[in-house]
Amino acid sequence: MNNENRDEYIIKxxxxxxxxxxxxxxxxxxxxxxxxxxxxxxxxxxxxxxxVLTDAIxxxxxxxxxxxxxxxxxxxxxxxxxxxxxxxxxxxxKL
Numbered sequence: 001m002n003n004e005n006r007d008e009y010i011i012k013x014x015x016x017x018x019x020x021x022x023x024x025x026x027x028x029x030x031x032x033x034x035x036x037x038x039x040x041x042x043x044x045x046x047x048x049x050x051x052v053l054t055d056a057i058x059x060x061x062x063x064x065x066x067x068x069x070x071x072x073x074x075x076x077x078x079x080x081x082x083x084x085x086x087x088x089x090x091x092x093x094k095l
Contacts, residue, residue: 025072026053
């Protein structure tokens, strides 16, 4: 694999993993009747809503998939979404 193909592969893999992280976040919100767009806006008030988040919300399924609070927090932090993890932590305390 040459450098260009390897770089493309790494970028594509990261984007796929990021999409899974967003889907987990959206599903967790659905499980607890929370608005993922509102939580995202609280975490990142100066940013426009992410197109990846919008797509995940539109494609979300109302069928519940159990997602542990700590797993979600770990995944968010793994991708550097510390502000969102903080907002999620606040919501977990309210549950």
